[in-house]
Amino acid sequence: MSDGCGAPEQTAVVTGEDTGDQVVVAGTVTGGESPLGGAYVRLLNGDDEFAGEVQASPEGDFRFYAAPGAWKVRALHRNGNGEATVDAAGPGLHQVTIAVS
Amino acid sequence: MSREDVLVTTQWAEENLSTPGVVFAEVDEDTTAYEGGHIPGAVRIDWKTELQDQVRRDFVDKAGFEKLLSAKGIGNDDLVILYGGNNNWFAAYAYWYFKLYGHDKVKLIDGGRKKWELDGRDLVKEVPDRPATNYTASDQDLSLRAFRDEVVDAISTKNLVDVRSPDEFSGKLVAPAHLPQESAQRGGHIPSALNVPWAKTANEDGTFKTADELKELYEEAGLDTGKATIAYCRIGERSSHTWFALHELMGLKDVKNYDGSWTEYGSLVGVPVETGSNGGK
Numbered sequence: 056m057s058d059g060c061g062a063p064e065q066t067a068v069v070t071g072e073d074t075g076d077q078v079v080v081a082g083t084v085t086g087g088e089s090p091l092g093g094a095y096v097r098l099l100n101g102d103d104e105f106a107g108e109v110q111a112s113p114e115g116d117f118r119f120y121a122a123p124g125a126w127k128v129r130a131l132h133r134n135g136n137g138e139a140t141v142d143a144a145g146p147g148l149h150q151v152t153i154a155v156s
Numbered sequence: 157m158s159r160e161d162v163l164v165t166t167q168w169a170e171e172n173l174s175t176p177g178v179v180f181a182e183v184d185e186d187t188t189a190y191e192g193g194h195i196p197g198a199v200r201i202d203w204k205t206e207l208q209d210q211v212r213r214d215f216v217d218k219a220g221f222e223k224l225l226s227a228k229g230i231g232n233d234d235l236v237i238l239y240g241g242n243n244n245w246f247a248a249y250a251y252w253y254f255k256l257y258g259h260d261k262v263k264l265i266d267g268g269r270k271k272w273e274l275d276g277r278d279l280v281k282e283v284p285d286r287p288a289t290n291y292t293a294s295d296q297d298l299s300l301r302a303f304r305d306e307v308v309d310a311i312s313t314k315n316l317v318d319v320r321s322p323d324e325f326s327g328k329l330v331a332p333a334h335l336p337q338e339s340a341q342r343g344g345h346i347p348s349a350l351n352v353p354w355a356k357t358a359n360e361d362g363t364f365k366t367a368d369e370l371k372e373l374y375e376e377a378g379l380d381t382g383k384a385t386i387a388y389c390r391i392g393e394r395s396s397h398t399w400f401a402l403h404e405l406m407g408l409k410d411v412k413n414y415d416g417s418w419t420e421y422g423s424l425v426g427v428p429v430e431t432g433s434n435g436g437k
Binding site for chain 2: 063093095097098100104105106107108109110118119120121122131132133
């Protein structure tokens, strides 16, 4: 297992990616029409309780390995903030885009 | 102890980048963050390769810490300003570690690297060249550090604060949600532990909540401030963040960080483990 607690490199999802038994919540942060890199993306549960945070890659990609459930993802960036919801009922890839404005 | 004694704002940091006797240090596990850009003049401390013994699971010893700080150009009289990513987890760990080895002139940038970036402040790639010093450390102050036997003895007698997320506490996950859930150890928590996730002590921008807000948070969670407290997480860095909140911001006297944390406890043979979300309330 990982002997650290920092997030692994954030990489883009691949359509049809096999996540095994992991519940993966992943996607891209956008600003205007383009991907926006470097935003801080927070994973929040249905009660807005914090569950995790990563910094999106320069291409705006982020991913979490969550428990099954309904999640909110919230992006913070010096240009502004944005959020989106995603229903990740079970193992698999659950994609979501967050628009920052 | 006031907030100003242990924290500086990003604004103060920017105004003191060139102040003699002030050394900025970025502490991260992911060293690519520093390489991609850091606060002007900041040296880098690598949490994994420089603060951990590379053979045993333990810290570098006193001589190793002296060698490290000397090489970084940090002197005994310098005010060290620590910051890092992950909401200052690793910087808070380094802060606790500096205190453990007797370096009292140390503060955190409130909000760390995240706040600095959200403010839109400059990051640079230029690595500073600081002349080496002859740093001398004290022996470890073990009033700040808990080991496994003390933790087992603390069940139902001292405050145990599990600062991991609710899903890690209950046993649904064995690592934070930004990491793959690979593990051979048991999920769950130490019996009688309260679950007060570290994130509740911080604002969205990574700054710490006020002492009054923290007091309210822990009172509501059922922390008995008249008792000694041991904080733990998975590997001891998120619990350093909570140790900072309890000991440095709230001013509680007897607070230890259990750096062995769940990766040690959850692998011990024969110790009690609890699952579910109730905790010690």
